[in-house]
Amino acid sequence: MIHFGASRPVGETLRVDSDTKGSPLGAMGLICFAAVLFGTVGTALAQAPDGTPSVSAATLRLLVGGGALAILAREWNLSGRRFSVATGALGVAVYQTMFFVATSSTGVAMASLVTIGVSPLASRLIGVVRGRPEPPTLWWVSAVVLVGGVTVLVVGGYEEISARPAGVVAAVIAGFAYAGYTEVGSHLLDEGVPPTAAMASIFLGGGVLLAPTLPFLDNSWVAQGRGLLVLLYIGLITLTVAYLAFGRGLARLQPSTVVMLTILEPVVAAAASGLLLDQTLRPLGWLGAGLVVAGLPIVARSERGRLEGGATSVPT
Numbered sequence: 001m002i003h004f005g006a007s008r009p010v011g012e013t014l015r016v017d018s019d020t021k022g023s024p025l026g027a028m029g030l031i032c033f034a035a036v037l038f039g040t041v042g043t044a045l046a047q048a049p050d051g052t053p054s055v056s057a058a059t060l061r062l063l064v065g066g067g068a069l070a071i072l073a074r075e076w077n078l079s080g081r082r083f084s085v086a087t088g089a090l091g092v093a094v095y096q097t098m099f100f101v102a103t104s105s106t107g108v109a110m111a112s113l114v115t116i117g118v119s120p121l122a123s124r125l126i127g128v129v130r131g132r133p134e135p136p137t138l139w140w141v142s143a144v145v146l147v148g149g150v151t152v153l154v155v156g157g158y159e160e161i162s163a164r165p166a167g168v169v170a171a172v173i174a175g176f177a178y179a180g181y182t183e184v185g186s187h188l189l190d191e192g193v194p195p196t197a198a199m200a201s202i203f204l205g206g207g208v209l210l211a212p213t214l215p216f217l218d219n220s221w222v223a224q225g226r227g228l229l230v231l232l233y234i235g236l237i238t239l240t241v242a243y244l245a246f247g248r249g250l251a252r253l254q255p256s257t258v259v260m261l262t263i264l265e266p267v268v269a270a271a272a273s274g275l276l277l278d279q280t281l282r283p284l285g286w287l288g289a290g291l292v293v294a295g296l297p298i299v300a301r302s303e304r305g306r307l308e309g310g311a312t313s314v315p316t
Contacts, residue, residue: 024252024253024300024303024304025300026252027248027249027251027252027253028249028253028257028261028296028299028300028303029249030245030246030248030249031245031246031249031250031253031258031261031262032261032264032296033242033245034242034243034245034246034249034262035261035262035263035264035265035268036264036265036268037237037238037241037242037245038238038242038262038265038268039264039265039266039267039268039269039271039272040237040238040268040269040272041234041238041269042108042269042272042273043269043272043273044230044233044234044238045057045230045234046273047226047230048221048226048227048230049221049224049226049227051218051221052221052227052230053217053218053219053221054100054103054104055096055097055100055210055213055217056213056214056217056218056219056221057221057230057231057234058096058097058100058210059096059207059210059211059213059214059217060207060214060219060222060231060235061207061231061234061235061238061239062092062096062203062204062206062207062210062239063204063207063208063211063235064231064232064235064236064239064240065203065234065235065236065238065239065240065243066200066203066204066205066206066207066239067204067207068235068236068239068240069196069199069200069203069204069239069240069243069244070200070201070204072196072200072240072244073194073196073197073200074194074196075194075197076193076194076197076201077192077193077194077197078193078197078201081188081191081193084184084187084188084191085188085201085202085205086205087180087184088180088181088184088185088188088201088202088205088206089201089202089203089204089205089206089208089209090206090209091177091178091180091181091184091202091206092177092181092202092203092205092206092209093206093209093210094173094174094177095174095177095178095181095206096206096210097210098170098171098173098174098177099111099115099170099171099174101166101167101170102114102115102167102168102170102171102174103167104167105164105166105167105170106164106166106167106168106171107167109154110154110167110168110171111167111170111171111174112150112154112171112265112266112269113150113151113154113155113171113266114168114171114172114175115171115172115174115175115178116147116150116175116262116263116265116266117147117150117151117175118171118172118175118176119175119176119178119179119259119262120143120146120147120179120256120259120260120263121143122175122176122178122179122180122259123179123182123183123255123256123259123260124256126179126180126183126255127183127254127255127256130183132254132255132256135254135256135257135302136302138298138299138301138302139256139257139260139299139302141298141302142260142295142296142298142299142302143260145291145292145294145295145298146260146263146291146292146295146296146299147263148288148291149263149288149289149290149291149292149293149294149295150263150266150288150292151288152284152285152287152288152291153266153267153270153281153285153288153289153291153292154266154285154288156282156284156285156287156288157270157281157282157284157285157286157288157289178259179255179259181202181206182250182255182258182259183255184202185198185199185202185247185250185255186250186254186255186258188201188202189247189250189251195244195247195248195250195251196244196247198247199243199244199246199247203239203243246258253303254303257299257302257303260299261296261299263292263295264292264293264296266292267289267292267293270285270289271289
């Protein structure tokens with residue numbers, strides 16, 4: 001099995017759900033709330049000063065948002081888990097970089113489609129390697145509905161999309177990186193690290209890894225009033241607040257379920273851009289958005305079935 005860091009004996013039950021017979025809706029609601037905030041990042045960045053470098057915005061977002069999470073984390077308990085934290089931080093840094101490369105090469109729509117479409121499969125593959133149990137049949141049904149919905153949303157909703165090979169490859173890497181750092185976050189929670197500390201360590205760590213790029217970028221956009229407001233929003237709201245909720249939801253749910261739920265993000269992004277940026281989505285795109293929303297209750301039923309089956313032992 002893959003070892004992210006110091007671990008307990010193989011086969012020992014790590015994190016046990018606090019109420020295995022209860023409804024997972026509360027935890028799922030937290031993840032969906034986080035996904036809603038994630039979906040506003042693109043619209044917020046569109047309000048930044050012209051010429052704002054995306055890598056600069058992404059790096060400063062990680063430093064500001066991750067730094068705020070670090071301040072809010074009262075207990076850390078990271079002793080013996082440096083490798084896990086470094087792995088998660090690297091996943092965050094790779095995700096930010098590769099998604100930027102993908103959007104620059106093949107456009108936001110195609111980059112989002114590939115990244116989000118790949119991430120559930122990537123999460124399941126990581127789960128197989130780590131020895132996580134096979135998800136219920138309904139999980140696979142929800143995967144088909146949600147990924148299908150996103151595909152219809154992107155392909156049918158926008159007039160022009162491109163699929164440049166380099167951008168698609170970068171988006172695939174981004175999808176695996178997202179699934180990877182979600183898995184690492186879950187592992188840290190399994191090992192007893194509090195949710196806020198777990199999220200702070202990997203996101204602030206990701207910002208530190210990308211920080212050396214800042215001297216080579218034009219960061220003057222932050223000095224402008226509008227630029228500073230955008231940075232505070234994408235850093236404190238779409239990262240700090242979002243990952244406070246994300247961490248608490250991840251503490252209760254399987255990583256593959258969490259990755260699936262965040263497929264809600266492009267629906268929110270489409271709605272936000274339509275309302276605030278006058279980017280009209282075609283009717284077929286709204287049909288795809290409806291499929292995504294319709295798939296969420298299937299995910300809920302799948303997760304409830306898993307919890308009703310009892311706590312899951314996760315070998316590490």
